[in-house]
Structure formats: C-alpha cells, structure tokens
Amino acid sequence: MAPAFGQGLPTLDTVPKAYSHEFRAELLYDLCAALVHEGLGGPEAWRKCDESAQVFAQRAIMESIGEERWNLLQRNVEYHLTVSNVSELYGDEALLGNGRLAVTIECSGCGFLKIGPAVTALEEEAEGLGAAFYWTLTYALYRVMRIYNHDDALQYEERMHEYAQDDEENREQYEFPEVENALPECIRKMLTHDNHCEFTRNARRVLNRHRDGRYRSWIQRLRKIQQLSRVRLPTDVHFREDGGYDTIPLPSLMVAFKEHDAIVACFDEESNYMLEGSAEPTVGVVFSPRKPEEVRRAIRVVARFVALNCTLFQLVEELQEWEKRHAGTDLDRGEPSLRAA
Secondary structure, eight states, rough: OOSSOOOOOOOSOOOOOOTTTTOOHHHHHHHHHHHHHTTOOOHHHHHHHHOHHHHHHHHHHHHHHOHHHHHHHHHEEEEEEEEEEEETTTEEEOOOOOOOOEEEEEEEEEEEEEEEHHHHHHHHHHHTHHHHHHHHHHHHHHHSEEEEOOOHHHHHHHHHHHHHHHOTGGGGGGOOOOTTGOHHHHHHHHTTTTOOHHHHHHHHHEEEHHHTTTTTHHHHHHHHHHHHHHOOOOHHHHHTTSSOOBBEEEEEEESSSSSTTTHHHHHHHHHHHHSSOOOOOOOEEETTTTTTHHHHHHHHHHHHHHHHHHHHHHHHHHHHHHHHHOOOOOOOOOOTBBBOO
C-alpha cells in the first residue's frame, strides 16, 4: 500500500485482520449475529462463505468499509484491524473474559504528507492562508491519532542537545538537525504564539474567506477532517491503563515540508527504535457482542476512524497530484523504516 509512507487495510483476498485462535466458538457466532443485526452481512453472504463464521465476520467488516476506500488506505498507510477475545497484558496475551471482544486498529507503516508546496501556494494566494491550513489540520489530527511533525522533531533535537551536554568526550561528534530553520517562515513565527484561541479564530476566518477560491477543494477536505475529528476516538481504558504497553501508539502520519527536510531526518532516526517495544493500538474498543449498544459503539468508532482517514488520504493524494502538475517532478519514494511502502 503505498506512496513511500503509508498505512493500509486489506482487500478481501489479503486480509491482514486477525481473529485470535483462542476465540471461543460461541463468541464468534455471537459476533456474526451482532453484525447481521446491524445490517452487516446476511444469508447470502453466509452461504458464500461456506458457512464459515470467521470468513463471514471478515467479509462483513471488509464490505462495510468498501473496496474503494480500502484501496485508498492501502495505497497510503499500513493499518491492521483485529477482532479478538484476548489483549496484550505486560507482553503476554490475556483473555478479556466476561464474553467480551476487542476490536483494534494498529499502524505498522505511517502515511506521508509533504505539505510544504501546498503551504507556499496558499501563502501566495493570501498571507496567513498557508499557516491557517497547516495548523488547523494539525490540531484536528492531534485529536484522533498520533502524527509525527515539526513538534516531534523539535523535541528530538532538544534531546540531542541534552545528550551532547552530558557527553563531554564525544560532544563534537553530535550533529543537530536545526528543525526550526527548516520550517517555512509563516509556520516558524507561530511557534511562539501564546494565544491559541485567538489564532484559531483568525485561522477560521481566513479559511472561510477563501473557501470558494482557487484552493476550495483542499479547504473542503480540511473542513470534513475537522468535523470528523470533533468526536474523539478514545482507546478503551483497558488498553491505556491495563495493557502494559511500552509506549503510545505509533504515528499514523508523518508531516514534513520537503522530501528530505530536518523533520524527515529526525523521523528516520527515531523510527529505528519505534518498533523495539509494544505500542498501544491506534484504536481499541472492548465490547460484548451480546450488547447491541456496545456493538454499535464499536462500529461507530471504527467507521468514524476509517472515514477520517479516507478524507485525510484523499487530501494527501490530491496534494501529490497537484504538485506533480505544477512542479513537473515525481515524488522521491524513499523507504526509511516504519514508512509504509
């Protein structure tokens, strides 16, 4: 799935979703019944699956996502959706018990958004428009997924300076990425902006002023991402507090301004260590297939996450195509670790 970075969800033939082998049979049938009750699958689908409960559940979930949206995600990112009656507990699998299941989405290869050319074009259209677009997108994504951007790179650079200070013998050998100098001026000057609420209001006004302008399609997609992100998609407390994971979820998206800028360099360094421990799932919902309200909640969470990601990667692909048309150059598809290929 792929442009140089990416995440993905599988097709019906290569479904990287999993159902734990420890699934008790009655739980699996309860899940199938719950899916049918919510309009996902039916008698005809059951016959096509040779009456296999596991295949039926997989197909029902896949078909609810839709092939077109699934393929969009596969081109850009590596997501893995799992339904199981076990969860990781301090490195080991532990039964959830009480007839409960967990649906999780994990990211093993993040998407990539090179946003610099778009920010430049928007700033040329109107001063402040590029910054408004970037920060509005950033704050919306912060609410629903982990992303790697200038802020993470700045923190990495700060840690490198601290390491150098503590390492007198090898201090001269340290190299620093100078992240702030690599940022567009319109982004850099906002790093010290104290009044977040005032900036948000101003950004909203600037975007509204240009919503029917030359870049209206970008702004429309941004607005949809904003709307979908207003309802947070919290991972169940079972994963946050009781899962025994080593770290927070892996990034779902890496945002840089150029193909090989300081942010990319920092990400490539940090990604060498991101897979060393166990990371929390990007999305994790525990539910009982015998409780319709819990089933509907799990379906809503997954559906909203998929919808937001589809809108996000539609924007990513639109910006890529726009850059190709206006810059006349293909994107460099490097494959550093953790970027989906």
